[in-house]
Amino acid sequence: MLENPTTPKLIYPDTPPLDNRSRQLRKLVLRAMVGGGRGHPGSALSLIEILRCLYDDILNVKADKPNWDKRDRCILSKGHGCLALYAILSDKKFFPASQLDTFCHFDSILGGHPEWGKIPGVEASTGALGHGLSIGVGHAIAAKLQKRKSRSIVVMGDGEINEGSVWEAAMTAAKHKLDNLIAVIDYNKLQSYGPTKQVMDMEPMTDKWQAFGFTVIDVDGHNMLELKKAFKKPPIDGKPTAIICHTIKGKGLPPAENNPTWHHKSRITPEQLEQLYQALEEN
Amino acid sequence: MRKTSLNSVTKLAKKDKRVLFIGSDLGAGTMDEFRESYPERFFMEGIAEQNMIGMAAGLAMDGFIPYLNTIASFITRRCLEQITIDLCLHNLPVRLLGNGGGLVYAPLGPTHLAPDDIALMRALPNMTIVAPSDAMEMQEIMKQTLDIPGPVYIRLGKGGDPVVFPKGGKTKIGKAMQLREGRHAIFISTGIMTHKAIVTADMLAKKGLDCAVLHCHTIKPLDDEAILSAASDFPLIITLEEHSRVGGLGSAVVELLADNGPYPRLKILRLALPDSFQKNYGSQDALLEAAGLYPKKIAKTLLNTMFGA
Numbered sequence: 001m002l003e004n005p006t007t008p009k010l011i012y013p014d015t016p017p018l019d020n021r022s023r024q025l026r027k028l029v030l031r032a033m034v035g036g037g038r039g040h041p042g043s044a045l046s047l048i049e050i051l052r053c054l055y056d057d058i059l060n061v062k063a064d065k066p067n068w069d070k071r072d073r074c075i076l077s078k079g080h081g082c083l084a085l086y087a088i089l090s091d092k093k094f095f096p097a098s099q100l101d102t103f104c105h106f107d108s109i110l111g112g113h114p115e116w117g118k119i120p121g122v123e124a125s126t127g128a129l130g131h132g133l134s135i136g137v138g139h140a141i142a143a144k145l146q147k148r149k150s151r152s153i154v155v156m157g158d159g160e161i162n163e164g165s166v167w168e169a170a171m172t173a174a175k176h177k178l179d180n181l182i183a184v185i186d187y188n189k190l191q192s193y194g195p196t197k198q199v200m201d202m203e204p205m206t207d208k209w210q211a212f213g214f215t216v217i218d219v220d221g222h223n224m225l226e227l228k229k230a231f232k233k234p235p236i237d238g239k240p241t242a243i244i245c246h247t248i249k250g251k252g253l254p255p256a257e258n259n260p261t262w263h264h265k266s267r268i269t270p271e272q273l274e275q276l277y278q279a280l281e282e283n
Numbered sequence: 284m285r286k287t288s289l290n291s292v293t294k295l296a297k298k299d300k301r302v303l304f305i306g307s308d309l310g311a312g313t314m315d316e317f318r319e320s321y322p323e324r325f326f327m328e329g330i331a332e333q334n335m336i337g338m339a340a341g342l343a344m345d346g347f348i349p350y351l352n353t354i355a356s357f358i359t360r361r362c363l364e365q366i367t368i369d370l371c372l373h374n375l376p377v378r379l380l381g382n383g384g385g386l387v388y389a390p391l392g393p394t395h396l397a398p399d400d401i402a403l404m405r406a407l408p409n410m411t412i413v414a415p416s417d418a419m420e421m422q423e424i425m426k427q428t429l430d431i432p433g434p435v436y437i438r439l440g441k442g443g444d445p446v447v448f449p450k451g452g453k454t455k456i457g458k459a460m461q462l463r464e465g466r467h468a469i470f471i472s473t474g475i476m477t478h479k480a481i482v483t484a485d486m487l488a489k490k491g492l493d494c495a496v497l498h499c500h501t502i503k504p505l506d507d508e509a510i511l512s513a514a515s516d517f518p519l520i521i522t523l524e525e526h527s528r529v530g531g532l533g534s535a536v537v538e539l540l541a542d543n544g545p546y547p548r549l550k551i552l553r554l555a556l557p558d559s560f561q562k563n564y565g566s567q568d569a570l571l572e573a574a575g576l577y578p579k580k581i582a583k584t585l586l587n588t589m590f591g592a
Contacts, residue, residue: 069345116373124344125372128364134334135369138341145323146345165365168334175328 002198007258008189011246012220018252019224022048026252026280028087028100032110033265034273036103039112041276042262043157044083046188046221046247050155051076051088053227059153063093066120072150073139075123077132078157078186079113080264085122086110094121130163132156133183137169140181140240155184159191162200167212170240174213179235183214183242186221188249192263209242221245253279284440285382287418291425292350292380293317296324299429301346305335307353314352332357336365336377343375348429354388355381355397355438363403370434371407377434384414384438385474385525386561386570393560401473402530404436405503412503413456414438414474420448420500427456438474441567445478447498459506465495468519468585471510473499473532476523476576483578487585494521494585505535507543514546521552521585525571528555552588554581 018026025048033039055061059072076085083103090097095109102108109118113127124135136154143150156166173181185205193199202208209216215237219230230243249263250256253276265272293316296302304317305326318325328335332353339349351358358381359366370377381400388395404412411431415421417440428435447462454460462477463484470480477498484494497513499506513520522533533553540546556574563573571577575584 073341124340125368128368130333131337131365131369134337134365135341135344137334138338138343139345140341141326141338142342142345142347145347152341165333165337168331169337171331172328172334172338 002194005194005260006197008195008197012223015220015222022052022252023280025052025084025087025091028090028097029083030273030276030280031097032083032086032100032103033268035101036105036112037268038104038266039083039268040080040264041083041253041256042188042190042250042259043078043081045251045253045256046249047081047084047155047186048087048251049222049224049227050184050186050245050247051084053224053231054153055088055092057228058231060150061121063121066094070148070150072153073123073136074153074155075126075132075136076114076155077126078129078155078160079126081157081186082112082114085114089119089121092121095119129157129160130165133166133169133173136181137172137176137178140173140178141176143180151180151182152178153182153184155186157191158185158187158189158196158202159199161185161202170209170212170214173240177238178240179238181240182231183209183240185242185244186247187244188247190249190258190260190263192260194260205244209244213239214242215239216242216244218244218246221247222251255279284415284418284421284444285442287421288380288425288437288439289314289352291422293320295350295425295429296321299348301348302429303342303347303349305339305349305351307332307335307357309352332362333365336362337369339377340369340373340375343377344373348376348378350378350380352380353382354395355384355400356395359397359400359403359436366404366434367407371409374409374433376432378428379434379436380439381436382439383441386556386567387441389567389570390564392564396561398525398527398556398561399530400436400438401502401524401526401532402534405530405535409433410503411435411456411501412438413501415500416475416477416498417444417446417448419446420454423448423454424456424500431456440475444475447478447481454500457501457504457506459509460498460500461495461509462498463494463496465493467493467517468521468589469495469497469513469517470521470523471497471499471513471532471536472523473502474525476525479576479578479581480523483581483585486578486582499532502532502535505539507539510536510539511543514540514549518548519550519552519585519589521554521581523554523576523581525576526555527558528553529558531555550588552585554584
């Protein structure tokens, strides 16, 4: 472990407190963790408001027709954040919430990383990092060729974008003027080993994406109003958009917040889970 | 062979609007006809092979059939994870055209050689692998690639390879072709080595030895039936390939026989490249010769095996 991990600086200290819906979605995450006795809680909890905004207000998708061809394609490229995706997809009735209790079970549809073809609403099998943006580029080009209005939205982690393949995809997106593509970065500033600043600093983040030809919007990734405003912003000059969501790893569960040891837990005790439930109630 | 294969993609694109072409940073002028005829379906995406595969996956998920082309070593080795996950796990109809499978780029050295492409692709579920023997066969095989539901790896030879495919012959992906009858031994070969098998068999015929040649243009799925029947009908099988002896056609054949044997009277001779990096340059043929993969030497090895040195 790093001897002196720095605590990420809060970019948006005035984040409104979690409302009931955000709490409810976090309870679904905990429900799946009870079911599987494991998970990547920190990585899922920073994502909740981003996915909530997308599925509540932005994406044109139909839970009863998950393969409807005019839908928007949303890929969770940081597949290890899947607990958040499972929470929102079950909430939106893509599959029954009872499936959450089977998380990581032998014959479950819900594995430790999301799989295409198994889980309604999941657009790609992800988990190996740095694949989603290229697939999303393919979707965005396909939509243009087929004259569909579908958008392609790819949600990535701040650690994930260490992968060179992400930047290959970014170059292609700009080259083809994919204004129907949105790259979303869950910038919680902690990767598995420690703070991104110490492991692999991606700063200056905004400048990087701008230099790669994107319109960049920085936003508080837990503020629903700001998120909605950012996602609704029309593309500019045929450029793809990057929305950098400043988030808190483990958000909403103080024992897990900004705590790298909660990046992944393979043996979670009932006591720890009880502690998390309680923390959620109190937060 | 390469030219034929790329021209075939243009023909397929004419026939079927789902066909796309994606290249990396190919030679100037490559695929001009495609680019001029179907500019919206033509992509040259630079030296970013990983992205090329993922992008093709996204396009294939939305109903397109992308044909990708670059040097075999880069399209297989560099993008192995993208091929495994984006293409094979999703089982998508993307076609990978690998220039210079084996030793074609001999003068350029080990970074550009692909003596391991078949082994790498063969380990991936859902992958189909073809290595045609010549341009004629390539043309026939390419027509059939359109309708395969999953990913396909197509190994391209140098070009100007001697034609062994019979005029008006029929071929089917997944079905081996017996190109020569015989009774004393059988060559099981793939790609351009089938020509060398035939030349060797002709040489041996003059010595009164009658060798059959079974050409496996498809290495995955292997034509189990044809190979198992060869194992029953012949006392000696010689596998012949321009590929490392690890994981290629010879490996596939012995794995199949191990799973289905015993064949107590059968001897198997696996002729392939050694499990080492190439130290020399020169030409494809020179490297094959250094590995003992030329007709005179193959004949000698075979005679030694059958009758002792």
